[in-house]
Amino acid sequence: MRKAKISRMVLAMCLGSFVMGIFYFQSNLKSASPQGSGQARGSRKSVRSPLQTLYAADSMDPSPLHLMHKARRELLHDACRSHTRKRRVLMRDDLKHVIVDDHHGLLYCYVPKVACTNWKRVLLVLTGESGGLNEPLQIPANEAHAPGRLRALSEYSAPEINRRLRAYLKFLFVREPFERLVSAYRNKFTRTYNTAFHRRYGTRIIRKHRPEPRPEALERGDDVSFAEFVRYLVDPSTRREEPFNEHWERAHALCHPCLLGYDVVGKYETLHEDAAYVLRLAGVDDHVTFPSTAGNARTTGDMASDFFKSISPEFQKKLYELYSMDFLLFNYSTPAYLQLT
Numbered sequence: 001m002r003k004a005k006i007s008r009m010v011l012a013m014c015l016g017s018f019v020m021g022i023f024y025f026q027s028n029l030k031s032a033s034p035q036g037s038g039q040a041r042g043s044r045k046s047v048r049s050p051l052q053t054l055y056a057a058d059s060m061d062p063s064p065l066h067l068m069h070k071a072r073r074e075l076l077h078d079a080c081r082s083h084t085r086k087r088r089v090l091m092r093d094d095l096k097h098v099i100v101d102d103h104h105g106l107l108y109c110y111v112p113k114v115a116c117t118n119w120k121r122v123l124l125v126l127t128g129e130s131g132g133l134n135e136p137l138q139i140p141a142n143e144a145h146a147p148g149r150l151r152a153l154s155e156y157s158a159p160e161i162n163r164r165l166r167a168y169l170k171f172l173f174v175r176e177p178f179e180r181l182v183s184a185y186r187n188k189f190t191r192t193y194n195t196a197f198h199r200r201y202g203t204r205i206i207r208k209h210r211p212e213p214r215p216e217a218l219e220r221g222d223d224v225s226f227a228e229f230v231r232y233l234v235d236p237s238t239r240r241e242e243p244f245n246e247h248w249e250r251a252h253a254l255c256h257p258c259l260l261g262y263d264v265v266g267k268y269e270t271l272h273e274d275a276a277y278v279l280r281l282a283g284v285d286d287h288v289t290f291p292s293t294a295g296n297a298r299t300t301g302d303m304a305s306d307f308f309k310s311i312s313p314e315f316q317k318k319l320y321e322l323y324s325m326d327f328l329l330f331n332y333s334t335p336a337y338l339q340l341t
């Protein structure tokens with residue numbers, strides 16, 4: 001196996017526009033440490049960044065947990081190599097979901113419906129933007145999602161982006177794709193309070209995918225069935241009009257794992273162990289605990305099988321094709337209930 005030792009960056013500015021290409025190679029780990037640990041550099045040489053801690057464990061005495069994460073990382077890397085066509089260049093827009101923690105040297109790519117509210121709460125605490133709150137759950141959900149407090153990697157200049165990509169620990173959390181999809185459907189279309197989603201998406205879905213809709217349904221968009229939602233997703237014209245909403249966009253399309261090379265792949269199915277692993281690497285496990293909320297208790301859910309009963313085999317197959325990269329890259333097996341004939 002050939003590991004790229006060189007880290008190199010080529011920057012291309014096209015005619016003064018903001019089009020930017022970042023050629024980013026898997027990096028030389030010893031070269032840099034995060035901003036926040038700068039003061040520690042001189043006095044305490046042994047202070048490692050989370051990224052250095054992760055890769056130091058490879059040569060020390062790797063625990064079974066560490067080896068499991070290494071296997072996941074390598075599986076992702078291999079799956080990227082065998083399933084992606086020509087490697088394209090990383091663009092600034094690819095980094096909109098990547099949240100920066102300069103204090104600890106972390107980059108977290110958030111995927112909605114995969115505990116992202118709690119991760120944003122934790123990052124608000126870690127970056128000192130929690131308004132003095134030390135307990136993540138004390139931060140209201142709407143504040144965790146409020147723009148302006150957490151910074152996305154896309155907001156930085158190209159050299160600043162590249163420096164962080166090389167030196168920081170990059171992680172994301174993923175979830176079984178159909179469980180995530182059903183969770184998004186239930187949350188956005190079956191709850192009466194989500195009127196914004198009903199108006200924006202529900203009305204459109206009903207107009208296009210329901211034969212002879214009643215006028216109230218057309219106006220309110222609040223009774224979209226799962227089968228109608230699936231028709232909307234697999235209809236090629238949907239994505240021609242605009243990108244998917246982030247709640248049902250594929251995790252690989254939000255986080256670009258094959259361009260970014262994540263160091264840790266966390267899973268919703270093992271959320272608390274994996275979150276604790278990341279916080280331990282960041283050296284903050286003694287003062288920040290990942291929230292454990294009652295709603296998250298059922299993380300190995302099997303909601304999807306019930307919902308798929310209302311979907312014809314033809315549409316099950318189309319939906320599986322749509323989400324297949326998330327199954328492959330993150331090692332989720334094809335659900336047993338799926339009818340792919």
Ligand SMILES: *[C@@H]1O[C@H](CO)[C@@H](O)[C@H](O)[C@H]1NC(C)=O
Binds near residue numbers: 071072075331333
């Ligand atoms: C991939 O999934 C299979 C089946 O669930 C599991 O046995 C294996 O350990 C997983 N591999 C990695 C690297 O996570």
